[in-house]
Amino acid sequence: GAVVSQHPSWVICKSGTSVKIECRSLDFQATTMFWYRQFPKQSLMLMATSNEGSKATYEQGVEKDKFLINHASLTLSTLTVTSAHPEDSSFYICSASGNRDYGYTFGSGTRLTVV
Amino acid sequence: GQNIDQPTEMTATEGAIVQINCTYQTSGFNGLFWYQQHAGEAPTFLSYNVLDGLEEKGRFSSFLSRSKGYSYLLLKELQMKDSASYLCAVMDSNYQLIWGAGTKLIIKP
Numbered sequence: 001g002a003v004v005s006q007h008p009s010w011v012i013c014k015s016g017t018s019v020k021i022e023c024r025s026l027d028f029q030a031t032t033m034f035w036y037r038q039f040p041k042q043s044l045m046l047m048a049t050s051n052e053g054s055k056a057t058y059e060q061g062v063e064k065d066k067f068l069i070n071h072a073s074l075t076l077s078t079l080t081v082t083s084a085h086p087e088d089s090s091f092y093i094c095s096a097s098g099n100r101d102y103g104y105t106f107g108s109g110t111r112l113t114v115v
Numbered sequence: 116g117q118n119i120d121q122p123t124e125m126t127a128t129e130g131a132i133v134q135i136n137c138t139y140q141t142s143g144f145n146g147l148f149w150y151q152q153h154a155g156e157a158p159t160f161l162s163y164n165v166l167d168g169l170e171e172k173g174r175f176s177s178f179l180s181r182s183k184g185y186s187y188l189l190l191k192e193l194q195m196k197d198s199a200s201y202l203c204a205v206m207d208s209n210y211q212l213i214w215g216a217g218t219k220l221i222i223k224p
Binding site for chain 1: 150155156157158159160202210211212214215216217
C-alpha cells in the first residue's frame with residue numbers, strides 16, 4: 001500500500017526560529033501533497049496544496065510567507081514554519097494521493113511546540 | 116457552500132454496536148471516506164464508498180446513499196481500542212477532500 005513518511009515526529013523550538021518538516025511518499029509518486037494543521041480537539045484544517053514543480057496553493061488565511069512549501073520532486077514536499085511563534089504550536093500533517101480510490105495517505109504527523 | 120455534518124461525540128459499551136452518521140452537501144461527488152484518528156496521531160484510512168450500498172470489512176462496515184447525501188460507519192463488537200475520532204470526508208468534483216469535524220467515540224467497559 002501507499003506509505004507516506006513524515007519527519008520529525010515532534011519538535012520543540014524557540015520563538016523566532018524556523019522549523020522544517022519533511023513529507024515523503026515512499027512507494028509511489030505523489031504529484032500532489034497536502035499540508036494540514038490540527039489544533040487540539042479540532043478537525044483537520046487544510047493549509048495548502050503542494051504540486052510538484054509549481055508554487056503551492058494556500059488556503060485563505062494561511063500566510064504563504066510564513067509557511068513555506070517546497071515540492072521539488074514527486075516524492076518529497078517540505079513545510080518550513082518561519083519565525084515560529086507560540087501560536088504556531090500545533091499538529092502538522094501531510095498527505096499524498098497515489099490512488100484516488102483509497103483517498104489520501106497521511107504521514108504520521110509532526111507535533112510542533114514553540115516556546 | 117460545502118458542508119459535512121457528523122455528531123460531535125458518541126458513547127458506546129464494549130462489545131456493542133455503534134453507528135456513526137454523516138450527511139454531506141458538496142459540489143460534486145467522487146466518493147466518501149471514513150478515517151480513524153487516535154489522539155495525537157494522524158488519521159488512518161478505514162473505508163471508501165463511491166456506489167450506493169454497504170461495504171463490509173471485518174468489524175467495520177460503511178454505507179452510502181448518494182441520493183440522500185448520507186453515509187454511516189458501523190462498528191461491531193466494540194473494543195476499547197476503538198475509542199478514537201472518526202472522520203467523514205467527501206471528495207468533490209475537483210478531487211479535493213472536504214472534511215467533517217469528526218466524531219469522538221468513547222467506549223466504556
